[in-house]
Amino acid sequence: MCGIMGYIGSGNAVPLILDGLARLEYRGYDSAGIAILQGNEIQVRKKEGRLSGLIEAIGQPPAADLGIGHTRWATHGIPSDRNAHPHQSCDERIALVHNGILENYMALKKELCEEGHRFKSETDTEVIVHLIEKYYQDDLEAAVREALTHMQGSYAIAVISRDEPQKLIAAKKDSPLIIGLGEGENYVASDIPAILHKTDQVYILQDEELAVLTADRVAITDFSSAPVEREIFKVTWDPVSAEKGGYEHFMLKEIHEQPRVLTETLRGMIGEDGSVDMSGSGAEHLLREVKKIYIVACGTAYHAGLIGRYAIEKLARIPVEADIASEFRYRDVLWQPQTLMIVISQSGETADTLAALREAHRHGVPVLAVTNVVGSSVAREADAVIYTHAGPEIAVASTKAYISQILVMYLLALQLARPRPEAGDGIRRLSAELLKLPAQVEAVLKQEAQVKALAQKYQDVQSTFFLGRGLDFAVAMEGALKLKEISYVHAEAYAAGELKHGPLALIDHGVPVLALITQSHLVDKSISNIKEVKARGAVVIAICPGNLAGACAECDEQILLPDIDDFLSPLAAVVPLQLFAYYMAVFRQADVDKPKNLAKSVTVE
Numbered sequence: 001m002c003g004i005m006g007y008i009g010s011g012n013a014v015p016l017i018l019d020g021l022a023r024l025e026y027r028g029y030d031s032a033g034i035a036i037l038q039g040n041e042i043q044v045r046k047k048e049g050r051l052s053g054l055i056e057a058i059g060q061p062p063a064a065d066l067g068i069g070h071t072r073w074a075t076h077g078i079p080s081d082r083n084a085h086p087h088q089s090c091d092e093r094i095a096l097v098h099n100g101i102l103e104n105y106m107a108l109k110k111e112l113c114e115e116g117h118r119f120k121s122e123t124d125t126e127v128i129v130h131l132i133e134k135y136y137q138d139d140l141e142a143a144v145r146e147a148l149t150h151m152q153g154s155y156a157i158a159v160i161s162r163d164e165p166q167k168l169i170a171a172k173k174d175s176p177l178i179i180g181l182g183e184g185e186n187y188v189a190s191d192i193p194a195i196l197h198k199t200d201q202v203y204i205l206q207d208e209e210l211a212v213l214t215a216d217r218v219a220i221t222d223f224s225s226a227p228v229e230r231e232i233f234k235v236t237w238d239p240v241s242a243e244k245g246g247y248e249h250f251m252l253k254e255i256h257e258q259p260r261v262l263t264e265t266l267r268g269m270i271g272e273d274g275s276v277d278m279s280g281s282g283a284e285h286l287l288r289e290v291k292k293i294y295i296v297a298c299g300t301a302y303h304a305g306l307i308g309r310y311a312i313e314k315l316a317r318i319p320v321e322a323d324i325a326s327e328f329r330y331r332d333v334l335w336q337p338q339t340l341m342i343v344i345s346q347s348g349e350t351a352d353t354l355a356a357l358r359e360a361h362r363h364g365v366p367v368l369a370v371t372n373v374v375g376s377s378v379a380r381e382a383d384a385v386i387y388t389h390a391g392p393e394i395a396v397a398s399t400k401a402y403i404s405q406i407l408v409m410y411l412l413a414l415q416l417a418r419p420r421p422e423a424g425d426g427i428r429r430l431s432a433e434l435l436k437l438p439a440q441v442e443a444v445l446k447q448e449a450q451v452k453a454l455a456q457k458y459q460d461v462q463s464t465f466f467l468g469r470g471l472d473f474a475v476a477m478e479g480a481l482k483l484k485e486i487s488y489v490h491a492e493a494y495a496a497g498e499l500k501h502g503p504l505a506l507i508d509h510g511v512p513v514l515a516l517i518t519q520s521h522l523v524d525k526s527i528s529n530i531k532e533v534k535a536r537g538a539v540v541i542a543i544c545p546g547n548l549a550g551a552c553a554e555c556d557e558q559i560l561l562p563d564i565d566d567f568l569s570p571l572a573a574v575v576p577l578q579l580f581a582y583y584m585a586v587f588r589q590a591d592v593d594k595p596k597n598l599a600k601s602v603t604v605e
């Protein structure tokens with residue numbers, strides 16, 4: 001995730017900014033840069049790669065009392081020196097750093113280019129600094145305010161101008177930004193760890209607020225210029241928990257980030273008619289006249305692919321095979337014309353997934369990548385990419401990347417269904433339902449205490465089963481993987497109807513069975529399976545929406561989901577399973593973020 005650090009005051013801006021950025025390194029980034037005011041010039045240094053490369057390029061830090069710095073996690077444009085922030089106006093009078101995604105950057109860029117602005121990068125961010133330049137008439141604050149009225153999307157920005165050396169301007173919407181208060185100096189940062197070693201007194205900016213920082217003062221206003229009285233927040237976290245946003249582990253932080261991740265991934269994907277429209281994604285050309293799809297991935301990403309298979313076959317009526325990459329690469333596939341391969345990979349570096357991609361290319365089959373990392377191997381080699389916008393995932397166990405992957409699967413299914421006239425109403429209805437997802441996932445997160453209590457109760461079990469039918473089976477597989485991966489409890493996922501063909505022999509007194517029951521049309525069948533396991537002494541924990549609670553009454557425990565469309569239920573149903581795995585691992589004193597024997601990115605076969 002991008003990091004922002006800005007400084008104004010009597011100290012030396014350069015080491016203070018670089019130190020702040022170093023404290024944000026744990027968030028992940030691919031390039032870094034700094035802009036400082038020296039005399040009446042803005043000096044910018046930017047470097048792809050680690051912060052140490054930037055520090056080396058700067059050498060002996062020059063003196064400056066105003067500056068902004070940034071660590072970039074690429075979203076628009078590959079990681080490179082050119083795309084790194086800060087970006088500058090044509091006349092180099094203004095410099096800016098930005099976190100977030102500017103949705104309407106293409107339209108704004110076109111307009112600005114026609115007006116004569118010259119762009120140096122491929123980023124959405126550079127549009128903002130040119131927009132500010134366009135409105136600049138010797139008043140940076142006024143120009144920023146005007147620019148904000150034209151910006152759509154999420155942003156946290158910090159801006160300086162060589163003509164106003166006593167001022168640093170910050171503004172935000174849907175992306176975090178805080179202000180650190182010092183003695184004769186003030187800071188702006190995207191996150192508390194950047195400044196916690198300097199001050200524990202902060203203002204937390206709210207959406208649609210703008211702050212003007214000088215060395216001695218911070219004035220906060222809303223976007224309509226009305227003054228805002230903000231209480232100082234005293235940070236009591238130690239630096240290590242501050243990195244995790246106050247959560248005990250990155251995994252828990254990432255689970256809680258999921259509503260925001262869904263909002264980010266949905267950005268720009270719903271057209272003006274209210275239905276999914278991926279025409280701005282650059283992938284649309286691959287989605288036309290497709291007759292067969294292979295979805296190929298590993299681990300959690302494969303589980304997202306299973307949901308993709310259900311969704312695409314149901315909505316677009318195109319045959320789909322979902323395959324494990326390590327199997328796919330060695331199987332003698334019957335390639336047919338008009339086939340598309342979709343690879344899913346959080347890291348974009350998984351060796352087997354990359355090999356499957358190359359196998360498709362060897363047979364002339366185009367590949368669409370769904371990945372979280374811009375500039376990754378998968379992103380570079382695929383014919384088109386859809387990014388998941390989950391931000392860097394630090395815990396080895398994938399949570400927020402998974403939820404964004406399954407959202408992309410639904411978006412793709414809806415896009416592929418567009419040519420079917422009979423799908424029209426369904427597309428519009430489901431597109432509207434997608435917009436409710438962030439709030440619905442937020443509602444599921446409110447059940448955390450109940451899930452934690454269940455994990456505490458069952459922490460000593462040896463073995464667990466996860467059952468489901470249809471989409472619920474795909475979610476059950478993900479729930480079981482999460483549990484075994486981080487808590488080291490044996491967990492098996494089974495298609496509920498398959499149980500009596502063998503694994504039922506393992507069901508014994510006290511074995512927890514987590515039963516996913518979200519598909520109304522399959523509820524009776526699922527209840528029969530629950531009766532089978534209960535008759536053999538299993539303890540059944542049902543995960544079901546409120547409207548099926550009555551039908552699931554004979555389960556021992558229930559975790560209730562909000563009433564969500566059956567078809568989209570995996571996006572909500574997986575959340576309690578993630579929390580269950582997390583708390584089981586905590587109670588069993590496992591190393592949650594770094595489970596034994598596992599690596600975040602599997603770059604070997």
Ligand code: M6R
Pocket residue numbers: 298299300301302344345346347348349350353396397398399481482485600601602
């Ligand atoms: O980076 P990728 O999405 O390609 O990684 C695939 C799997 O290695 C990954 O999902 C793994 O299963 C996770 N650790 C599961 O939480």
